Amino acid sequence: MISMPEAIDMVLSRAPVLPVESVPFRDAIGRVLASDVFSPRPHPPFPASIMDGYAVRSVDCPGTLRVVGASRAGAPHDTHGSVESGTAVYITTGAPVPCWADAVVPVERIVTLKENTNVQIKVDASYKPGTNVRAVGSDIALHETLLFSGDVIGPHELGIAALAGIRNAETHASPRLAVLSTGDELVDPFSFGDVSGDDDENEPKRVASGSIYDANRHMLLAMAVEAGCVTTDLGIVKDDPLALACAIQNAVLTGADIIVASGGVSEGDKDYLKQVLLGEFSFDGQPDTVKGAIHFGRVLMKPGKPLTFGEIKTNTKTVLLFGLPGNPVSAAVTFALCVKPAVRRMSGYLNPHPPRIHAVLGHDIVLDHERPEYHRAVLHWPEGTVRDVQDKVDMTLGNCPYQVNLGTENLPTAISTGRQISSRLTSMKGAEVLLELPKGPGFCGKDTRVSALLIRGELGVSREMHMGRVRPVVTPAAAPTANHGVLGAAVAKTAGVTRNDSSCDSGKTRRRHGEKPKVITVVMHEMVPALNVDELLEESTIPDGERRVTDDGNDDGFAVLSAAIRVVAESNETSNSNIEGTWQVSQVFAESGTSASLATTIRHAACTSQIVLVAPSGPAGVSSQAAVVVGTDLGFPGLADRMRHGIEGVVSGDDKELNLKELADKHAGAGVGAGQVAGCVVLSVPPRNAYHAIKSGVQRMLVVPREKWEGLVL
Ligand code: AMP
Ligand code: MG
Numbered sequence: 001m002i003s004m005p006e007a008i009d010m011v012l013s014r015a016p017v018l019p020v021e022s023v024p025f026r027d028a029i030g031r032v033l034a035s036d037v038f039s040p041r042p043h044p045p046f047p048a049s050i051m052d053g054y055a056v057r058s059v060d061c062p063g064t065l066r067v068v069g070a071s072r073a074g075a076p077h078d079t080h081g082s083v084e085s086g087t088a089v090y091i092t093t094g095a096p097v098p099c100w101a102d103a104v105v106p107v108e109r110i111v112t113l114k115e116n117t118n119v120q121i122k123v124d125a126s127y128k129p130g131t132n133v134r135a136v137g138s139d140i141a142l143h144e145t146l147l148f149s150g151d152v153i154g155p156h157e158l159g160i161a162a163l164a165g166i167r168n169a170e171t172h173a174s175p176r177l178a179v180l181s182t183g184d185e186l187v188d189p190f191s192f193g194d195v196s197g198d199d200d201e202n203e204p205k206r207v208a209s210g211s212i213y214d215a216n217r218h219m220l221l222a223m224a225v226e227a228g229c230v231t232t233d234l235g236i237v238k239d240d241p242l243a244l245a246c247a248i249q250n251a252v253l254t255g256a257d258i259i260v261a262s263g264g265v266s267e268g269d270k271d272y273l274k275q276v277l278l279g280e281f282s283f284d285g286q287p288d289t290v291k292g293a294i295h296f297g298r299v300l301m302k303p304g305k306p307l308t309f310g311e312i313k314t315n316t317k318t319v320l321l322f323g324l325p326g327n328p329v330s331a332a333v334t335f336a337l338c339v340k341p342a343v344r345r346m347s348g349y350l351n352p353h354p355p356r357i358h359a360v361l362g363h364d365i366v367l368d369h370e371r372p373e374y375h376r377a378v379l380h381w382p383e384g385t386v387r388d389v390q391d392k393v394d395m396t397l398g399n400c401p402y403q404v405n406l407g408t409e410n411l412p413t414a415i416s417t418g419r420q421i422s423s424r425l426t427s428m429k430g431a432e433v434l435l436e437l438p439k440g441p442g443f444c445g446k447d448t449r450v451s452a453l454l455i456r457g458e459l460g461v462s463r464e465m466h467m468g469r470v471r472p473v474v475t476p477a478a479a480p481t482a483n484h485g486v487l488g489a490a491v492a493k494t495a496g497v498t499r500n501d502s503s504c505d506s507g508k509t510r511r512r513h514g515e516k517p518k519v520i521t522v523v524m525h526e527m528v529p530a531l532n533v534d535e536l537l538e539e540s541t542i543p544d545g546e547r548r549v550t551d552d553g554n555d556d557g558f559a560v561l562s563a564a565i566r567v568v569a570e571s572n573e574t575s576n577s578n579i580e581g582t583w584q585v586s587q588v589f590a591e592s593g594t595s596a597s598l599a600t601t602i603r604h605a606a607c608t609s610q611i612v613l614v615a616p617s618g619p620a621g622v623s624s625q626a627a628v629v630v631g632t633d634l635g636f637p638g639l640a641d642r643m644r645h646g647i648e649g650v651v652s653g654d655d656k657e658l659n660l661k662e663l664a665d666k667h668a669g670a671g672v673g674a675g676q677v678a679g680c681v682v683l684s685v686p687p688r689n690a691y692h693a694i695k696s697g698v699q700r701m702l703v704v705p706r707e708k709w710e711g712l713v714l
Helices: 004-013 155-163 216-226 241-253 273-277 328-347 386-392 459-469 533-538 556-574 595-606 619-631 637-651 655-668 690-703 706-713
Strands: 020-024 053-056 063-071 087-091 103-106 110-114 120-123 145-147 168-172 176-182 230-237 258-262 292-296 308-313 318-324 356-361 373-380 413-416 433-437 449-454 495-499 519-524 584-589 611-614 674-677 680-684
Touching: 004 292, 004 308, 004 328, 053 063, 053 120, 145 155, 176 216, 176 241, 216 230, 216 258, 216 328, 230 241, 241 258, 241 273, 241 318, 258 328, 273 292, 273 308, 273 318, 318 328, 328 373, 328 433, 356 433, 373 449, 519 556, 519 595, 556 584, 556 690, 584 595, 595 611, 595 619, 595 674, 595 680, 611 619, 611 690, 619 674, 619 680, 680 690
Parallel strands: 063 087, 176 230, 176 258, 258 318, 356 413, 495 584, 519 584, 519 611, 611 680
Antiparallel strands: 020 168, 053 087, 053 103, 063 120, 110 120, 292 308, 308 318, 356 449, 373 413, 373 433, 433 449, 674 680
16 A cells, blocks of 8 residues: 555656646636746836826926816826926826826815816925826836746736736646546435426435435536536446446546546445456447556555546547545545646646645544544634734834744644544535644644645635534524434533534633533434433433343433433533533444444544543443443543443343453453543443433533543542
């Protein structure tokens, strides 16, 4: 497996700069100039007034002058020869200054002595020749180099060309990029339902069981347009070698320079893309099967390990083919890191790479054990008011404040977009940077300086989006969404419940840089129905007494979640007013109830929560216990004891479960029920008596400041 820098180098070494073509400047936004642009004429083309006032001879000032006419923008004064001395012409900003005049007196500086037909003005001061006059070519000189080869044409460059009267630009051609999605499960969300069938023609096609909507193609087409490509949509292609080969051939025939496919490059038995590209299939009646080469098929990175890069040679050119992994986040990240630089190199960019900046981590991030990770994050910028700068630097004349290094405090703070699993596309929402994190073990601590690749140009826009990311406490309860196990965003009293698919926050004003939100995340693997939190709080007992541990440990996520809400609601009500902010409860699902899957989910949830509660999983909650050990770095023996107490209450007297408990102890370490990772306390919750266990283990943590937790629990 090659590293990501090697992969990018390989791609760039095979991405040719495209030929030069002449296009109208106004159609050339985003293109790269292939030659310097010179001004064919000076600007202004005539001496022009800078002010509204009177054009005068400087030698006549001070004095009383007779007004003999007017020169307005677009309507010059018609006397260009010599005029008697002691005269002036009314003039507006940008109008030609008559050739006999050499200065303009602002209208505010004269006194009008007589009106109607015979107007005189009194000028009190003297004026040097050239005062308030823009000389010919003073903004743009004749033959001045206005734009340079390699400049990217943006709105300002277009304005400059227009001002100089230059119609056409010599630019590199824009790459033609074709996008296809592969997968038997994919349905196009934007194709309408079938009128002859059950579907409503105004609604997207329904997805049959096992199908999902195709996100990648639309996202990648939009990314390609943003990167400056001319795009072709090749649609959804079935996981079938012939269909794939035909789609690729079509793309080549339509003149694509780059083909971007998503899906079908992993290890599944229907992941055919690599074999098709290598021409390993022969199709009856199709002698011209695709025949290409693969330069790499796996990269040591996360997300995006199966990223594949190859080429197809035709008689006239070589077409680049990127096989992006199917998971939408992997597709988006690999496009940004590999496809976009190729597009930029082909478009003529001198530097095809995304800008790299430094940022300071706003919280701990657990590192992946095997691969370097590109972690999506948003940036908080330091306030940077003029006063801040003035306080720190000498602002006397000649000392430019921008040359002063204000130190790391001026770096932006990076905040994770939450759970980074590659299927969770919402982790790309608002993401401004990909943090370049090394592989683990361990974690990158809060305040660590890290490098980050900017993946979004318009920081202003993304900051707005970021502001929208902070979640207010929602009330009343929203309707639960069927089929997805989404918990209705229920809020009772002061305990809010959200899905932990982004950083949660307890309030807009309370967040400081790097401070983790006051969130307890409950990790579970079962789908839990919507809770009526009001009802829950009305009841004198919580449901965990009614719910029994089933053989596979399921059904208890509900008990833990409801117990957590109850404990949080009670704490928030009695909370010491010195403690800022209310707590929220958030819910996150592991992919399965195995300890490995739970451990991964714990580590991700830990990035955006102060406390993680792991709902019971496996017989007697053994898997969840083991997950706490696997997923955490530090134990909390004090809490562990309390938690263990609840667990022992369940397993005692049952030989089978006792054995399982021994098994758990063997794997997890005796008595472990609590740990710490990324500055977050993680607790596995006993299957029964969850309320009491959470209350004894957690409630005091909710009402004392974070910095005093160590003393509390150890
Ligand atoms: P694959 O790389 O084909 O094995 O796909 C990996 C995962 O990504 C699977 O869960 C797919 O269903 C999902 N996936 C593949 N293509 C798309 C797509 N175009 N849009 C959304 N999800 C996709
Ligand atoms: Mg697939």
